[in-house]
Amino acid sequence: MSEAAFSGRFGATTATSTFFRRLTQFMSDVTETAAGPDRFELEGRPAPEALVNDVIRLLAGHRSIRSYKPDPLPEGVLEVIVTAAQSASTSSNLQTYSIVAVQDPERKRLLAELSDNAFVADAPLFLVFCADLHRLEVVARRQGYELAERGLDMFIQAVVDAALAAQNAAIAAESLGLGICYIGGIRNEVAKVAEVLQLPPRTFALVGMTVGYPARPSRVRHRLPMDVVLHHETYSDEGLEDGLRRYDELTAASGIYAGRRAASDDAKEPKLYGWCEHSARRVARRHPKRQDLRRQLEQLGWEF
């Protein structure tokens, strides 16, 4: 079929030929980072044809990418990603977040070190999503008011605003064939990171995100069975034990914990080393670098 024939089906030629180009681009983009099944296939729950479009397939195909080609991003990609980020919902349109785009190799190396994730240095782009009440404080003063609203709820609002923007950025990047990985480790050293990024008071780096072309394909990971996460009308633990058992078997069999068992001070030897044992060990001792987080955030001007 020629492009012209395709155009005939949809009408206007120029718009359609553009659409056709975008479509083929889109189709190759979404398969590029894929290895193995998407979440629908993984869960053995085939997607209902009428309800699953390419957007949902993209979402269901998400996998974190931790190794990147050195290739720089095409010009304009950052702005497209940030436009998508800014399009996310934001509480009362207050937009209490900022994004710092880091491309300088030395600064990336520093942030890789501070967040204990070496591959941050290899990604061509590192986005840092910051919760930001500083801008609102400037705005309030500019209009002759004081920022009275600055307790825990504003902290939550800023964190949610930043997270929603980040997730839109992730999806936009993935739709362009890029891979991403969230870097929560950016909170290991909030004071030092604030210094490196010259963050003003009442802001902090909530999550980082590496962005770049995947060097290797990666696999979608199993999640908890849906009936464990989704509740109808009211919360219920009724199916929890059964769901945990199924998930433990799946994750143990998947081999993801081979050679990377979580450290533990008083490890019991479980019958099965699956998600339950791995996660229990992780939360059974406090993260050595985050015990002090509240005090550090208070020093950065946050109130709780």
Next chain:
Amino acid sequence: MSEAAFSGRFGATTATSTFFRRLTQFMSDVTETAAGPDRFELEGRPAPEALVNDVIRLLAGHRSIRSYKPDPLPEGVLEVIVTAAQSASTSSNLQTYSIVAVQDPERKRLLAELSDNAFVADAPLFLVFCADLHRLEVVARRQGYELAERGLDMFIQAVVDAALAAQNAAIAAESLGLGICYIGGIRNEVAKVAEVLQLPPRTFALVGMTVGYPARPSRVRHRLPMDVVLHHETYSDEGLEDGLRRYDELTAASGIYAGRRAASDDAKEPKLYGWCEHSARRVARRHPKRQDLRRQLEQLGWEF
């Protein structure tokens, strides 16, 4: 062009005809709720053809929907939306969130009241995204450990996990032609909401989300100029005042504040009533129902 001719271009007939059906479905879906320009057009920054695909157009076309048709959702939609939600990144795969799907009219009415948003009662589906450390505590005990990790950082992790899942749900719903609106008002009465949803300790309702077919189209809202939100290498306020002035003019001219000025105890009459004055007034006094949020969350088992 016939569907068969289209199939010929791509190869296998059955798969392609399915794809074709999904494609046309997708095209009609993304335009259904649209009135007026998407974000690229709105900002007068035309999207670079090579970089903008239909996923990004969908993201850039987001608008909150606050009035819904009574039509129920097709069977299976909830599960597709939740599959998308579960596909979002989650810190260390700990999945510290839960989703409560509310469809019962009386429960929706109650939640509408508690969150001060009457239209919650009209949406066929109300999703409540909860930060959830309860499940991890059950898992830790199941394996013979105690939940040691439960300070501010775990609170942040749970909030971010829930927010990323929520945003994926929003995008999945919008890709199917549904409209959504985040309901932060669900935090106006966290204790009462926890009771209505029978939430266990160490969980709380972070955000609600109405989902349904839009009764009326709605418009994309202007956001802050990109150079105010996006920083390069380090945070800078250099362009802030100029950006605020431009945004104030845009928002004042757009008419969104006509008839809905924010209340203020000591309102000054600004030269221009735009985003700056509106937002400054909003944060110049504390939200009457959220001053007590930290104590309420502590009573629900959260630690900071």
